[in-house]
Amino acid sequence: MKKNISLTFSALLLFSGLSAFSQQVLPTVTITAGNYKYLGAASGADDAAPVQRLQRTAAAYDVKSSDYYEEDYENYFISFYLPAGRVLACYDNAGKILYTVERYEDVVLPAVVSKAVAERYPNWGITKDVYLVNYKEGSGQVGKKYKLVLQNGDKRIRIVTNEQGEIL
Structure with missing residues (x-):
């Protein structure tokens, strides 16, 4: 009998606490990256991991929190490096x-x-x-190409392709 009463009392406390939490309605928050256009244009689903990593780092970089930031300058040139690649990015004073x-x-x-x-x-x-x-921002085009060196025995040739594999 005591167990039934204590279980009933515990259940009442639990459900009354849950109803208090379920009544809160939070406002909708939308977060967008400041450089989403760059990421959408330059990155692709088939890109290698180092490429995606450096592009995301460049897109997430906050110029205003940099030690070099001053409102007097119009452009900032920032370089990002990995052993597999590098990115030179030009930012305006808004980032x-x-x-x-x-x-x-x-x-x-x-x-x-x-x-x-x-x-x-x-x-x-x-x-x-x-x-x-x-x-380049606003141009609508992103130049992507692969420069390849092919070898067959002692013969070597150089070719250039775009991201669709078309030989240029």
């Missing part, structure tokens, strides 16, 4: 990315590029690759 110049070496190629090269150059192996990205 918006104006343009970037990116270079990555020996990254994993997207499947589309690898397949296109293998079909066009059978029996050739990729010995070196460089991925270049050029972004």
